Amino acid sequence: xxxxxxxxxFHQYHSIFICMTQIQIPSPLRQYSGKQAAVDVPGxxxxxxxxxxxxxxxxxxRHLYTDDGKLRAFVNVYVNDEDMRYLQKEATALKDxxxxxxxxxxxxxCGVMICRL
Amino acid sequence: xxxVPDVNSVKAPPVLSNDEILRYSRHLIMPxxxxxxxxxxxxxxxLCIGAGGLGSPLALYLxxxxxxxxxxxDFDVVDYTNLQRQIIHTTADVGRKKLDSASDKLKAINPFxxxxxxxxxxxxxxxxxxxxxxxxxxxxxxxxxxRYLVNDACVLTGKPNVYGSIFRFEGQASVxxxxxxxxxxxxxxxxxxxxxxxxxxxGGVLGILPGLVGVIQATETIKLILGQGDSLAxxxxxxxxxxxxxxxxxxxxxxxxPVCGTHRTITKLIDYEEFCGVRGQEAPVYGGDLPLIxxxxxxxxxxxxxxxxxxxxREPHEYQICNLGGYLIPLGDLPKRISELDxxxxxxxxxxxxxxxxxxxxxxxxxxxxxxxxxxxxxxxxAERIDTKMxxx
Ligand SMILES: [Zn+2]
Numbered sequence: 001x002x003x004x005x006x007x008x009x010f011h012q013y014h015s016i017f018i019c020m021t022q023i024q025i026p027s028p029l030r031q032y033s034g035k036q037a038a039v040d041v042p043g044x045x046x047x048x049x050x051x052x053x054x055x056x057x058x059x060x061x062r063h064l065y066t067d068d069g070k071l072r073a074f075v076n077v078y079v080n081d082e083d084m085r086y087l088q089k090e091a092t093a094l095k096d097x098x099x100x101x102x103x104x105x106x107x108x109x110c111g112v113m114i115c116r117l
Numbered sequence: 118x119x120x121v122p123d124v125n126s127v128k129a130p131p132v133l134s135n136d137e138i139l140r141y142s143r144h145l146i147m148p149x150x151x152x153x154x155x156x157x158x159x160x161x162x163x164l165c166i167g168a169g170g171l172g173s174p175l176a177l178y179l180x181x182x183x184x185x186x187x188x189x190x191d192f193d194v195v196d197y198t199n200l201q202r203q204i205i206h207t208t209a210d211v212g213r214k215k216l217d218s219a220s221d222k223l224k225a226i227n228p229f230x231x232x233x234x235x236x237x238x239x240x241x242x243x244x245x246x247x248x249x250x251x252x253x254x255x256x257x258x259x260x261x262x263x264r265y266l267v268n269d270a271c272v273l274t275g276k277p278n279v280y281g282s283i284f285r286f287e288g289q290a291s292v293x294x295x296x297x298x299x300x301x302x303x304x305x306x307x308x309x310x311x312x313x314x315x316x317x318x319x320g321g322v323l324g325i326l327p328g329l330v331g332v333i334q335a336t337e338t339i340k341l342i343l344g345q346g347d348s349l350a351x352x353x354x355x356x357x358x359x360x361x362x363x364x365x366x367x368x369x370x371x372x373x374x375p376v377c378g379t380h381r382t383i384t385k386l387i388d389y390e391e392f393c394g395v396r397g398q399e400a401p402v403y404g405g406d407l408p409l410i411x412x413x414x415x416x417x418x419x420x421x422x423x424x425x426x427x428x429x430x431r432e433p434h435e436y437q438i439c440n441l442g443g444y445l446i447p448l449g450d451l452p453k454r455i456s457e458l459d460x461x462x463x464x465x466x467x468x469x470x471x472x473x474x475x476x477x478x479x480x481x482x483x484x485x486x487x488x489x490x491x492x493x494x495x496x497x498x499x500a501e502r503i504d505t506k507m508x509x510x
Binding site: 072 | 261355
């Protein structure tokens with residue numbers, strides 16, 4: 001089932017509402033997300049949604065988090081068009097219709113492309 | 118919005134000749150440019166870093182539009198693989214300096230251009246002096262150290278940094294380091310560390326993408342000169358050519374930014390290669406010496422039917438272009454597919470040039486593989502020295 005953006009659906013089996021958020025995956029990271037450009041994950045906060053993402057795609061973990069479980073300094077996470085660093089960071093609450101974007105630093109310009117996310 | 122500092126208001130605007138008036142007539146008859154705007158363009162001095170993918174459309178359009186002084190910094194030579202996207206260079210230019218090739222085209226487009234070429238690598242030693250002679254810097258570089266160098270030098274000299282970057286079929290554009298706007302470090306305080314994280318070097322780029330993003334940079338540059346419109350300062354434009362989607366994200370000036378924040382720790386240019394951890398860029402994380410094998414040695418061993426397992430760590434689409442019949446495991450898949458390899462056998466890893474396979478060998482060494490070596494120069498060296506019929510890419 002395709003769930004556009006952040007949507008709450010009624011989960012038949014558990015008889016609860018589960019809120020899903022869409023996370024946009026940039027192309028350098030798609031090799032670790034099963035080639036998907038967007039992944040729908042449950043979560044009421046940005047932190048929960050990102051945790052859901054890495055549990056679905058464990059290979060993403062070392063690219064997004066340090067060994068001690070902190071989000072890497074060069075990983076920029078946006079909720080809609082706003083940098084989560086200027087919201088409540090990983091505690092930022094998600095509302096209906098929110099989209100999370102992971103924005104990598106890319107350096108390409110003239111010769112070979114170099115991206116090390 | 119931020120405009121080009123002083124130059125235009127202080128000096129008397131340059132006068133356009135009748136030839137120039139005719140040439141720029143489609144600008145002169147629109148109110149957003151007009152005579153005043155065209156004079157601002159003529160008075161403007163733009164420095165373009167790189168004459169490659171982004172630099173090509175940037176330099177071509179800025180020249181055609183009537184930017185008076187254009188500087189280009191580049192020390193590279195045109196090669197065949199550039200022609201798919203670096204449209205300022207032609208087949209006949211292969212082997213020439215990019216600066217010479219670009220000069221010919223730009224002068225042919227607009228003889229009124231004052232072109233200043235700098236046949237050098239941009240470094241911490243020359244950047245500030247160079248930037249001070251220009252009003253705006255357009256960044257068309259391809260690596261993290263130079264990105265940070267351009268940004269810091271722009272902040273320190275107070276020049277706007279018209280930024281564009283591309284990867285495969287995605288691009289980013291913004292305007293950094295305007296008077297009150299954020300800088301590149303506000304967005305990315307530090308570069309991603311190099312390591313076993315597979316590098317996407319040789320990752321490729323769709324040929325039109327630098328055109329798309331470079332023209333956005335040229336547009337922003339011209340808007341800054343004219344003082345017209347809403348600049349991308351404070352916004353990061355994301356371009357997805359495959360989905361043909363343009364999105365924008367808000368950028369804020371970070372008060373903790375080390376170069377433009379309230380407590381600045383960077384007040385002069387630093388060693389950017391060290392900062393980005395790329396001193397000896399392809400040197401892998403593995404501490405010991407990496408065993409190497411030349412293409413000649415490998416050929417000899419294969420001909421002698423020695424028991425050698427050739428491991429190809431490139432991507433499947435590269436394997437389709439040419440291969441040595443090796444076993445294909447892309448570098449990024451190596452950790453999870455390591456069980457497919459037999460550590461008792463002699464393994465020779467290769468990629469296109471030797472960079473990715475060095476990482477593979479370092480990784481396998483750390484994982485306890487004793488008999489692995491890296492094919493020096495990769496399949497490219499093989500195509501040059503062993504099988505000259507093999508295509509190079
Ligand atoms: Zn800054």
